[in-house]
Amino acid sequence: MNEGRIVVGLAGNPNVGKSAIFNTLTGSRQHVGNWPGKTIERAEGVFQHGGWEIHLVDLPGTYSLAAQSPEEIVARDYILSEEPDVIVDIVDATCLERNLNLTLQSLELTDKVVVALNLMDEVQRQGWEIDIETLQAALGVPVIPTVATEGEGLSELADAMIVVAKGRQTTEPIRMDYGLTIEGHIQDLEADLDRLAIDGQRRWLALRLLEDDPEIVNAFKAGDLEKCCLRDDTEPASREALHAVLRRATRLREATHPDARVEIVRRRYELAHELTHRVAHRLRPEEMSQTERMDRIITHRIWSWPILLAILVAVLWITIQGANIPSSWLGNAFGWLAERARDLLASINAPWWLVGSLVDGLIVGTGTVIAVMLPPMVIFFTAFNLLEDIGFIPRIAFNLDRLMRAMGSQGKHTLVAMMCFGCNVTGVLSSRIIESPKDRIVAIVTAPLVLCNGRFGAGLALIILFFGNRALEMTLIYLFISVGAMLLATWILNRFLFREEPGGFVMELPPYRKPKWDQVIWRTLVYQVGHTMGRAIMIAAPATLLIWLLGNLPPGAPFEQTPIGRLVRTLAPMGQPLGLNGEMMVALLFTLPAKEIIVSSLAMTYGLQTTLADSQAILDYLAQTWTTLVAFSFITFYMLYMPCLVTVWATWKETHSLKWTAVSILLPLVMASGITILIYQVGSLLRFS
């Protein structure tokens, strides 16, 4: 039986379990993209319920629909558009009052709203009781209690979506009373809009005009109401008439005391406050919460620092140690796959170049990239997401904001930088948590300076090879150089390029919660590892193929005659001041698709092998031929010199700016060259080798 299809928009504050409801309902049937023209994620999914096909659209989490941020504009425009049949407003029942601010705004936009009262288990644990019946009667729309992480109430929620979407239950949303003065102004403006034959949403528009809403005001100024998604089916009003309405709104706003903008929000919160007190009752006296106890330690003036450092080191250590074994398994698996493919191709008498390019180039090359990238990413991001799910991550931003501010940035930048330790690509994508456009750009272009797992792991192999018993100190020195370079670049950018632009830091500190493993693993695998690996393979596959061709054409030629051999000679002079020879320069070039393949790239450029497979031979060779100073210079340059191509691509996607993409490439290149020249020249002067 197939009743039809309905479209549902999921709205709600950040951190209310919106994604949990979305994931639980749609399972794997979802598609993640961007909202048109915006770098804001648009997740869509489909599920079946009661014979209906329900199409869910996950709106960005916002505190308001005030159109003060791109997220708010996306959410508001979607609710205003014709697309959704019903809006589900997901509310954190543990802080009902603040969440009702958004609910009441949604109810002003559309009648077709269902409220999901989520985190009801937490409400009980904290000793509260919420009178659902009364809340439902007061709001005038269905209110469904849910515990998204346990799947409780989701079936009822789906029922309510269908009932409201199909108009089987008429909803009568509560009507806000903004007080005599403002209601009078609303009437005046509504009358004006009526004269202009603007249909529907007149009251809402009048309120936005009184509030000086930037999007609506601009639409009126431009004389184009289509822009703000109004249901404007009538003849378009003349520009002069619209300007007249705008002038009147401005006059009314300026004549209002207290400030109309403040008063409108205050009234809404007043109603939210009153509703909350009517429906929420405390059953047990308040006790000091676990969050408070934990925050006393985690944000402690002294203890916060060792805790932060210990956790960071622990996550990196677990990642590197834990990734070794699965990486070698994966390496073996791809090796086995390559042999089978070679046998298969040999059995059909394929020409040598096809075997070589497909097997040695594509399978071995791409396989090496996957084998070295995948396990550390999975481990690192699982750990990171776990910390985020618990609520620890926002505290890091809280603790470090002052420090980052000294560089002109803010606390959330540290979160992006920490993601970058896992993978620069994911770090760049995670910069979306920063609202301030300036701080976001800075976080993106400084991301490549943070050592990702790939560089860290491969660099570690070289560090152990050359510094043996001093490996720990050297590792810490590299961490220090990397973080120092990132902070310096942040300071330089803020000091010279963004001198006038304001930043700002407003962040909610959610209570500590027990981790929801399924959500953590879902986010890690699907959103982070899945996306990034997919893109990495798209870039790594052709690149590794190209590298193979460069090293093996023309057939049978001696190494010096291959394109690699020639490249080595061409690039050699450029590396000289840095203490790098041509082989090293070409190897660095080869690591642009994925930094992890540095050792096997060196093997190819030194002419020791013709594929990107890992081998011990190259390590032995390097240990004999490189001096400690050369190794130090090379590793330093390698760690910092340029973002990998996937990061460049992500930077382009997130900034849509050639200028900033170029900065993100040149900045690390300049800094890496500077630091390496310093190390090599000073080292040479001191005759240190």
Next chain:
Amino acid sequence: MEAEDALKAAYALQEKGNAWHGEKLAQSMGLPKAMGQDITRAFVASGWAQVGVEGALRLTEAGKARARELVRAHRLWEQYLVKQEGMPLEAVHSEAHRREHEMSAEEVERLDEALGHPAWDPHGHAIPGPGSPVPFSEARSLLAEGVPDSRLRIASLDDEPAALLAQLLALGLRPGVDIEVLDQEGGVLRLRLDGEPVPLAFDAAEHISVVPTPILPVPMAELPIGSQARVVDIAGTGRHQRRMLDMGFVPGAEVSTVRKAPLGDPIEYRIKGTAVALRHEDAATVLVEELGYE
């Protein structure tokens, strides 16, 4: 000079709406009753007062004008002595008292000019303008107003007795200071001043005039950790103001300060059941009225 002092006392009695006569006046000044006759005679001879029904006296316009001049000169002198000469507050009264009688009208105006037309004398009393009546003060005695738990601001201190004034000043009780009354017991008021308890005898409290503390919004960033406050206004504009409003910082909302970050900034606030971290500069745009400590 004595007659002029009597004139000021008479002016104070009449302005407070009391009927008066020579004897009563002498009494209020701590003089023997017999002096009342002399005062009455002197007043009438100078044209400062007229005798009305039942021997009651009333100041003439000329009498009132002279009394105002004297008050004005006295308070300007006090201000001058404290501000320009750096004389301690408890010592200025007697000095000003001597000099007020020696000044011509032009000299008073020059003094006023030199001081920048001050509105208040150092005790917290209003200085009347030239020719205008002495402003009626809404301040009342601390003894009358000092019910427990009231929050008051000291409006003025009596000029005399000088010894008591010196003691009050030594305790830190001076005009403009906010105090909180904790309780009263056995003829002693217990006050809180700058977080410290201060005991004060009823006799002393009588000489302090107070007004209820006006609500003075303070920037939320200035609140000590652990305090509770109510939002009065959001000073920011545009996007920033809207952001604060949407996070729940609306007029009337109750907010508490939870903790500072390890480096002193940002600060965590609790608002409407959620914890929000704000930088000092952003929190400073939220104006609040302090409600107290946890």
